[in-house]
Amino acid sequence: xxxxxxxxxxVAILLGVLLFFDTALATGSTSVLxxxxxxxxxxxxxxxxxxxxxxxEKALDTAVQNAVASLVSRQVFAGNLEFLYGRILPRSxxxxxxxxxxxxxxxxxxxxxxxxxKVNLKLIEKHLTDAGILNASTDKPVILFLIAEQTPxxxxxRYWWGNNPKPYTSLSETIILExxxxxxxxxxxxGPDRPNPSLYNIRFSxxxxxxxxxxxxxxxxxxxxxxxKASAAESINRMGNEKIFDGVIELKIYDLxxxxxxxxxxxxxxxxxxxxxxxxxxxxxxxxDLAAQDLNQKIDTFWTQNLRRENLFDVTIAGExxxxxxxxxxxxxxxxxxxxxxxxxxxxTDKAVMEIVFKGTPEQFADAVMLKTFVGFGIExxxxxxxxxxxxFIEKQEQLPLNNLDIEEKIGE
Numbered sequence: 001x002x003x004x005x006x007x008x009x010x011v012a013i014l015l016g017v018l019l020f021f022d023t024a025l026a027t028g029s030t031s032v033l034x035x036x037x038x039x040x041x042x043x044x045x046x047x048x049x050x051x052x053x054x055x056x057e058k059a060l061d062t063a064v065q066n067a068v069a070s071l072v073s074r075q076v077f078a079g080n081l082e083f084l085y086g087r088i089l090p091r092s093x094x095x096x097x098x099x100x101x102x103x104x105x106x107x108x109x110x111x112x113x114x115x116x117x118k119v120n121l122k123l124i125e126k127h128l129t130d131a132g133i134l135n136a137s138t139d140k141p142v143i144l145f146l147i148a149e150q151t152p153x154x155x156x157x158r159y160w161w162g163n164n165p166k167p168y169t170s171l172s173e174t175i176i177l178e179x180x181x182x183x184x185x186x187x188x189x190x191g192p193d194r195p196n197p198s199l200y201n202i203r204f205s206x207x208x209x210x211x212x213x214x215x216x217x218x219x220x221x222x223x224x225x226x227x228x229k230a231s232a233a234e235s236i237n238r239m240g241n242e243k244i245f246d247g248v249i250e251l252k253i254y255d256l257x258x259x260x261x262x263x264x265x266x267x268x269x270x271x272x273x274x275x276x277x278x279x280x281x282x283x284x285x286x287x288x289d290l291a292a293q294d295l296n297q298k299i300d301t302f303w304t305q306n307l308r309r310e311n312l313f314d315v316t317i318a319g320e321x322x323x324x325x326x327x328x329x330x331x332x333x334x335x336x337x338x339x340x341x342x343x344x345x346x347x348x349t350d351k352a353v354m355e356i357v358f359k360g361t362p363e364q365f366a367d368a369v370m371l372k373t374f375v376g377f378g379i380e381x382x383x384x385x386x387x388x389x390x391x392x393f394i395e396k397q398e399q400l401p402l403n404n405l406d407i408e409e410k411i412g413e
Contacts, residue, residue, distance in 0.1 A: 031122045032097060033070060037062040040110045051111035052104055057092070059115035060099060064092045067119040071128060076310060076340060076357055080133050087131070088124070095120050133341065141223035141303050142186040146213055147173045147251070150231040151280040157229055160194045161216070162204030167194075171281060172230035172249060172288040179292030183300070188220040195220060210254060210261065217256050224299065225254040228265075230288065232280035235270065242272040247283030249291040253299065257364075263298050267291040310340055313362050313386070318351040319393025325377055326352055329391070332372040336365070362389050 039059030043051040068084060069077050077084075088095075099117035106112075148157035149170045158168040177187050189195050197204065197212065200219045204212040208227060217225040228251035235244035251265040269286035273279030317326055333342060333354070341357035358365045366381045366389055376396060383390040 031120070033063075033067045033119045033121050034117070035063060035066065035119075036102065036114055036116045037066070038112065038114050040112045042110055043106065048106065048111060052101075052113060055104070055111050055113040056099075056101060056115055059113055060096050060117055061089050061092050063099075063115070063117045063119050064088060064095050064124070067095065067121055067124050068128070071121065071125055072133065076133060079312065079341070079357070083131060083133060088127070095124055140184045140186060141299065142188050142221060143180065143299070144188045144213070144217040144220055144222040144225045145173055145177060145190075146225065146227045147176070147249075148207055148229045149173070149284070150229065151284070152232065152234060152245075152276050153280075157207065157231070159207055161197055162207055162209065162212070170230070172284050172291070175285065175288035176292045176295065179289070180296060183296050185296075185299070188217070188222040210252065214254050214256055214259060217254075223256055224303075225256065226295065227252050227254065230284055230291075232283040232287075234276065234279075242274050243276070243279055245271050245273065245276075245279040245283040247271065247280075247285075247287030249287050251291065251295070253295075253302075255302075257360075262302060265291060265294045265298060267294055310357050310359050311361060311386075312355065312357050313365075313388055314345065315354045315356050315365075315389045315391060316351070317354070317391045317393075319377075320350075320395070321377070321393070322350045322352075325374070325393050328374055329372075329379065330354075332369070332374070335372070336368050338364075338368070362386060365389065 037059045039055040039057070039062065041051040041054035041058065065084070068088060072080075097118040097120050099115055101113055102116050103114040104111065146159070146161055147170055148159040149168070149172055150157040156166075158166040158170070160167055160170075177190065181187060195216065197216050200216065202212050202215050202219070208229075210225075210227060213225050213227045228249065230247070230249045232245050232247045235246045237244040247269045249265070249267045252261050253263045253265065254260065255262045267287050267290040269283060269290055271279055271282035271286055273282060317329060319325065333339060333356075336358075338359040339356060340359055341355075343355045344352065345355045346353040356365065362384050366384050369379065369391070370381060372379075378394045378396055380392045380394050381389065382392050
């Protein structure tokens, strides 16, 4: 009996761990992370109750660790263990909204538990942001949506951009944007006053001119563009007196950094109604929900794994008149929005080494730095590798007197 009971408990705990990962993925875009974790504690002096309490606390610590790991990259997580163990885990109970013990047992002098918990992601996110560990403004891309829409009542698709736009309120775009913003994506070019491409000398050769769409996205400081069409049409199928309407959304997603199409999204759904307009709108509503789910998953995966994966590397800075120039350069670093974290590793009188966590490659960081200008001097990026960038100060041919660049500012900020 004991062996069967123990085996059953092992299965329950294993299923709980698997359930955690499934649930975490399903709820990662919300304010609460729900899951199951395990904990164990050595039983001392036959005090089973105390061992159980400690085991539960360890399980909740693990749940909070998992929540932190869901918000930051592996590099940032590993680089901030002191903050995790010193500031977050001692207050684990503050972040746990609710929990319940779903199983417990004694095993080889230890007490084992499985605990289901709900962790407050928003509170952890706030504390990580306040500490400068999480840059909430850049952890998701800014997206420009250009989705034309056509129902059986429309001879041609309706759209707000390009030549001969037909102003309208897009049901599909409204639904998709709401779902995307719930997942912390940021959206450009929305609202009643849509941006007029002609004001930026942007001309669309067709409704689905990808080059013009990306040019408009860059003007609006977007990171990605979603371009395509939502439509609903009456199907040849019938169900009694009710008509069937097929909803289709076909989208192409472009990365403005590379200027390339990086993925596509095609969603289909159907609805039935005795009224044409009502059935068409229901079909678009259904397919928009599916399209939003697909976009959330695909763009999230692409953004974190392929485009804005955080990289940790050193930037070595050296040159003449070092102190004021270093301060000026560091101020320019702070203007680069994709820096997730920046800390000094070494500072001397003529050289400094900064540790940078950047949402992009070292080459992309070097390109961003080269776009900055300085009073009285210039910079040379002498070397770029996967782990290091070397920047050297150079003199301008016509040297201008240096301003007082707030040398009293703390260099280590």
